[in-house]
Amino acid sequence: EVQLVESGGGLVQPGGSLRLSCAASGFKFNINWMTWIRQTPGKGLEWVATINPGGNPIYYVESVEGRFIISRDNAKSSLYLEMNSLRVEDAAVYFCATAREYGFGDYWGQGTLVTVSA
Amino acid sequence: QTVVTQEPSFSVSPGGTVTLTCGLSSGSVSTDHYPSWYQRTPGHPPRTLILETNIRSSGVPDRFSGSILGNKAALTITGAQADDESDYFCVLYVASGFWMFGGGTKLTVL
Numbered sequence: 391e392v393q394l395v396e397s398g399g400g401l402v403q404p405g406g407s408l409r410l411s412c413a414a415s416g417f418k419f420n421i422n423w424m425t426w427i428r429q430t431p432g433k434g435l436e437w438v439a440t441i442n443p444g445g446n447p448i449y450y451v452e453s454v455e456g457r458f459i460i461s462r463d464n465a466k467s468s469l470y471l472e473m474n475s476l477r478v479e480d481a482a483v484y485f486c487a488t489a490r491e492y493g494f495g496d497y498w499g500q501g502t503l504v505t506v507s508a
Numbered sequence: 509q510t511v512v513t514q515e516p517s518f519s520v521s522p523g524g525t526v527t528l529t530c531g532l533s534s535g536s537v538s539t540d541h542y543p544s545w546y547q548r549t550p551g552h553p554p555r556t557l558i559l560e561t562n563i564r565s566s567g568v569p570d571r572f573s574g575s576i577l578g579n580k581a582a583l584t585i586t587g588a589q590a591d592d593e594s595d596y597f598c599v600l601y602v603a604s605g606f607w608m609f610g611g612g613t614k615l616t617v618l
Contacts, residue, residue, distance in 0.1 A: 490559070496565045
């Protein structure tokens, strides 16, 4: 059974940092593209970042470029999202999901909530 | 700025057929945009329905189908059921290494 389990969300002040993790199991993580997607009440679903199975190339939505870093550890079947200089508008539920070179994939995690507030 | 457009809401009768569409403010949608479709029910993560225009995701019944209709991507649901009542989102690959979600369609089954 495919499982994607996110962790690391929480409350952080504007300007702060958080590191999200996604533990994958039940499929060949090391050959899958992976992605982070977020959902906010006001803006709906938004693609955040995508990473190739080997770690390169990496793509980001413009609003997080330079602040967020997506990475992966294929030996641990884990995906990460390092979030720096967080803004109020980054508050969302963050989902990790499998992906393909030109889109998203079949499987999603349950999501982890990030709250950015003073 | 490019916007991915979806009908804000739609309704269908139980057993009926409905087609939701996904367009681009800047032009036509084609298979080169690799359109995909997702179902989002409150309290649950998104569920992948259709990938790359018309590939059904694992476990998705064949009541759900994807296509290109005219200049838009389309999701057709046949034999609508009560538990199809949900929000439906499309995603388009709009540029190299850039994906964009539509605003979603709230489907009511009544």
